[in-house]
Amino acid sequence: MTDAVPAYAPVELAFAGPAVPIPASRTPFTLDVGLGDRRLRVPGFWDGGDRYVARFLPETAGEWSWSTASEAPELDGRSGTVVVSGAAGHGPVRVVERFHFAHADGTPHRPVGATVYNWLHQSDELFTATADAIAQARFTKLRFMVFPQAGDYVEHHPELLPFERGPSGWDVDRPNVAFFRRLDAAVALLGDRGIQADVLILNAYDGGRFGLDGLTEEQDAVYLRYLVARLSAFPHVWWSLCNEFDILDRPRSRWDRLGTLLAETDPHDHLRSIHNWIELFDHNRPWITHASIQNGHVTTELGRAGLYRDVYDKPIVLDEIKYEGDIPERWGHLSAEELVHQFWVATVSGCYASHGESFALPGGSLHIVEGGALLGRSPQRLAFLRHVLDDLVVPGIDPIDKWDDPEFVGGVARRQYLRYFGRSAPPSWRFRLPQATNVGERLQSGDAFTVDIIDTWNMTVTAVERPFVLDDVRRNEAFAPEAIALPAGEAIALRITRTR
Amino acid sequence: MTDAVPAYAPVELAFAGPAVPIPASRTPFTLDVGLGDRRLRVPGFWDGGDRYVARFLPETAGEWSWSTASEAPELDGRSGTVVVSGAAGHGPVRVVERFHFAHADGTPHRPVGATVYNWLHQSDELFTATADAIAQARFTKLRFMVFPQAGDYVEHHPELLPFERGPSGWDVDRPNVAFFRRLDAAVALLGDRGIQADVLILNAYDGGRFGLDGLTEEQDAVYLRYLVARLSAFPHVWWSLCNEFDILDRPRSRWDRLGTLLAETDPHDHLRSIHNWIELFDHNRPWITHASIQNGHVTTELGRAGLYRDVYDKPIVLDEIKYEGDIPERWGHLSAEELVHQFWVATVSGCYASHGESFALPGGSLHIVEGGALLGRSPQRLAFLRHVLDDLVVPGIDPIDKWDDPEFVGGVARRQYLRYFGRSAPPSWRFRLPQATNVGERLQSGDAFTVDIIDTWNMTVTAVERPFVLDDVRRNEAFAPEAIALPAGEAIALRITRTR
Structure with missing residues (x-):
């Protein structure tokens, strides 16, 4: 029994096999490896001389068992276990x-x-x-x-x-x-x-x-x-x-x-x-x-x-x-x-x-x-x-109102939004968010947001020091009363995050 | 033998069949119809009472032969010919x-x-x-x-x-x-x-x-x-x-x-x-x-x-x-x-x-x-x-330089082009055409074109009364020396046709 190895790191098993290499068109041996319901069928490969290797990637902790099958007797019917504990990195x-x-x-x-x-x-x-x-x-x-x-x-x-x-x-x-x-x-x-x-x-x-x-x-x-x-x-x-x-x-x-x-x-x-x-x-x-x-x-x-x-x-x-x-x-x-x-x-x-x-x-x-x-x-x-x-609090950016939003706001409805003005921002922008179309929650009057001004070229993030509260909620969009001053002419994005 | 019927018009054959209708889930009969190598397998349908119909569309002139097959004896084994001559319209x-x-x-x-x-x-x-x-x-x-x-x-x-x-x-x-x-x-x-x-x-x-x-x-x-x-x-x-x-x-x-x-x-x-x-x-x-x-x-x-x-x-x-x-x-x-x-x-x-x-x-x-x-x-x-x-002389409009042309000119390279300026045209446009990318002939110095100004809203086509000759041919685009005056602010397109 070897020491435990971490999940998300390759496990390599090497065996001595035929010195006349098995041609690559015939997988020299396969490794059947598993833990509980999870079973992998892993192809082995020839690695020079009489060395044959199989590598697999355990993704969960526990005692993994393995066995080999091959046309070559030296590579057939071998078996063993690998104990996996902890994790190296985050996995595939x-x-x-x-x-x-x-x-x-x-x-x-x-x-x-x-x-x-x-x-x-x-x-x-x-x-x-x-x-x-x-x-x-x-x-x-x-x-x-x-x-x-x-x-x-x-x-x-x-x-x-x-x-x-x-x-x-x-x-x-x-x-x-x-x-x-x-x-x-x-x-x-x-x-x-x-x-x-x-x-x-x-x-x-x-x-x-x-x-x-x-x-x-x-x-x-x-x-x-x-x-x-x-x-x-x-x-x-x-x-x-x-x-x-x-x-x-x-x-x-x-x-x-x-x-x-x-x-x-x-x-x-x-x-x-x-x-x-x-x-x-x-x-x-x-x-x-x-x-x-x-x-x-x-x-x-x-x-x-x-x-x-x-x-x-x-x-x-x-x-x-x-x-x-x-x-x-x-x-x-x-x-x-x-x-x-x-x-x-x-x-x-x-x-x-x-x-x-x-x-x-x-x-x-x-x-x-x-x-x-x-x-x-x-x-x-x-x-x-x-x-x-x-730094996003959402798993990914998706269009909110994919075919109809003239401002192309992305994000997750009623949680967090990105608005990008292109290579040259206007001097100011009235706080506006699109309503989601078929998915996501609808914006409501009283929803409050923080705004961060992101200068994409000069690499700064500047918080706007006041909240924005929706007071004009329409069928397809919603507004807060205030406008936001922007660094005109710069490549600016806004990160808009709901707080209430 | 009936009179000839035109191609591209439906031919209908009607038969008396079982008075208790064959359910639609069972095609009541099929018509095998053909001329030379072309053979069609045409489903028949019940058309009320004891009336059963098959329709087919001949697309070429000649003597088409047909025969039927059915579970119902009245609809089975019928055969005949239809002479097709001339054409009604242009076909599917x-x-x-x-x-x-x-x-x-x-x-x-x-x-x-x-x-x-x-x-x-x-x-x-x-x-x-x-x-x-x-x-x-x-x-x-x-x-x-x-x-x-x-x-x-x-x-x-x-x-x-x-x-x-x-x-x-x-x-x-x-x-x-x-x-x-x-x-x-x-x-x-x-x-x-x-x-x-x-x-x-x-x-x-x-x-x-x-x-x-x-x-x-x-x-x-x-x-x-x-x-x-x-x-x-x-x-x-x-x-x-x-x-x-x-x-x-x-x-x-x-x-x-x-x-x-x-x-x-x-x-x-x-x-x-x-x-x-x-x-x-x-x-x-x-x-x-x-x-x-x-x-x-x-x-x-x-x-x-x-x-x-x-x-x-x-x-x-x-x-x-x-x-x-x-x-x-x-x-x-x-x-x-x-x-x-x-x-x-x-x-x-x-x-x-x-x-x-x-x-x-x-x-x-x-x-x-x-x-x-x-x-x-x-x-x-x-x-x-x-x-x-x-009025186009080309079979269809295709992008000439599909991912790179800032003017989005469509047409067929070196034959005819459409350029559209959107809802508001500028006062003038310098004659420019994109080179085709992977297909089509490359523009050459000396190529000559006529230009028609199309007012898409006011529905006029106005020929520009002079030819445009390429004198500046580059890797991705080509120019004639003159600019063309446009009805600024209107929704204008240009039709550009090579003459030489």
Whole structure:
């Protein structure tokens, strides 16, 4: 009997097995592990030499029992127990309240993500510096690719590639263990720094350089299963099937089958998405847990992003709203002011967004490609946004009167509201709240509120030193008599909280 | 051998069958009808007494052969031919070019629809007057309900109801033939006037008055099959499964099965949709041909409606963008100016919209409920819009640079464009066109265009008497040197057509 281990941390069981590796297309062994009614069927994987490993993630305290099954006698019929006590962190992020996220222990999670596509494939020094910079900027999520990228702005080619070569191209039956151990370490590094690992399983930027976009559907499936076996036990993994999937010339049915396989294979049911270039995927497909969308247009003004909530009925994560930077392409030269504005638009629309940085670097690359220090002026404002989100007393922001409120107030009816004025606030605002449409309590005369003025660029929160009491309650909106003076011309939001 | 009949007109075959009617839950007979490779399996229906009818719609000229199969000997094994020559009209409307509509013969169809929910259930006089008024206003489509409505603003209760009553409620096995003959006549009347019949199969406004929203799923299916058997041969039928489906407390899977049944049952494959109240249906479902959406918010400003095109990859018909009228509810008091503006926003966004009118009538009802003369100022402007659409040289309007064009120009790249300035145009506009993103030809220096100034409210089209030649072609946009003077403050659009 070993010492107790905490919940929400991976448990790894290693066994000696056949020295001639079992090909990855045949899961070498499975671990049946459970506690009470909860049973997991965990795929094991070959980890080099005669080493075979299974990892699982206990989410509750107690004595978990496990047993193995395998075609190989050495890996078959093993059993034991693991005592779980206490917890390390908050557990995997899952969908709550239709449009939002929380950790398994109930702690709200508001993704404010960063993007470094080729992070995994850089030198150890740059690799570590990037994770440190992202953690220091308080981003909660990092999007990065397992397979390397070729093409524009890519100045580094990796030493490690994911598979051995066979007589006719990649042999996915023989994963390169050194490559995947590096991936393990990368995911662990993010976990240590409190960052969710948004793993881009496939990418569309191979361009013939590595040939990893030329795998067959069966090869993709072998790789996917191996990847899941290695990483699923990490609590902070999110899966993204592909970045800009529609650049690749594949039928959607193939993506759909791969996504369905992912959902069936992952014993820990991590978040699953797929990300578009020009044509959206059908995020209503059941294997998709949240819509990961590229469309910078929907966050430039209020009234757009929330439309995606209606159509998908899932959390909306705008994983590419263009980048803060200075390159000629229009996807890469947003001002910091504009990018911060877009995050606030996403927020009050009840959606989430990701950051990326694309200043032309001396070596010819970009931060979104290789990482390094963050140079822009948006990250500290996004950390401030995250601070505001963490201080909310409601689980998430939803439109109050989704198709009819000219002010696009978000929040939870009669509890707490966010009102955002865009990049240039007027000199004053008459206290007004929309009535909820089909859900939520109706505002009543006498309801009292506090107001905090949030300067989204200068990063200040200033309480208005008097209460606001509704005295004019109408069918679709309600008013307090006073107006509020605003710092005209600044990017201002209001946080409005009911006290009575 | 009978005389030839035209294509695109219903062919009706009637037979004497069992005098004790075959219950509607058992299709009394089927007609196998075909010409060459094209074979249709057409359900017959009981039409009162010992009369049994099958109707089909030939779409090509030639000698069509038919034969019957039935449990009843009188209806079984009959056969014959029908010679089809020439054509009556343009045939059923179907989806073309992903986002648009055309008749079977290729003629473009641009729906500019009207709405009179209880049209079918009014006096003959009002019924006919309504169809005349809608035809005179040049609307191309009418949304109306088969089942009657109860509730607010409804002042008339129908004499005819669709089924006989049985010991435990409605007996859908015994349709009321008088009711359905009236429905036949209503659909025929619209056809005579050149109006598509957008048939709302179920509705959410029964409110316990008739009990027709309390049918079981099996009863709904019997009714649906009977309805399809009667109406499918009319070329101008569109099916809408329900208006504001989400008012009814039913699982979506039930709607999905009914819609799938509709697609399987209808031999002529008419357009199929379902219309929402607050929660959108998943219009990506394969049985849905176009997204019929209620959301007036998306047409108040440019940049919103087109987002639905991306998610559904089907034509978008905004079948309820609020109504021109004067009632207190905010869905019923748009100004004519605002409603016309919203149609233009829908149009340049590559979408379609429907009209409705809700002035408080002396009897307490509304035009959208009971019909009658049109009182508003929007219909003639919408007829003008239809005229503009009919004059287009392109099959449909699509966004040129869908997520990045600040001017939201629609059209077909390098052929013809529509630019709309909203309810208040500036005094002048510098000639500018966006480059297409992933499709279409790129603009080139020297490309020449004519410009027509369209006053959408005052209904004038004024040609600018000089050509515009591109001399400044950039990555994402192109310019001609001259500016165009506009009638400032008016609701202006431009039609821009390449001549060289």
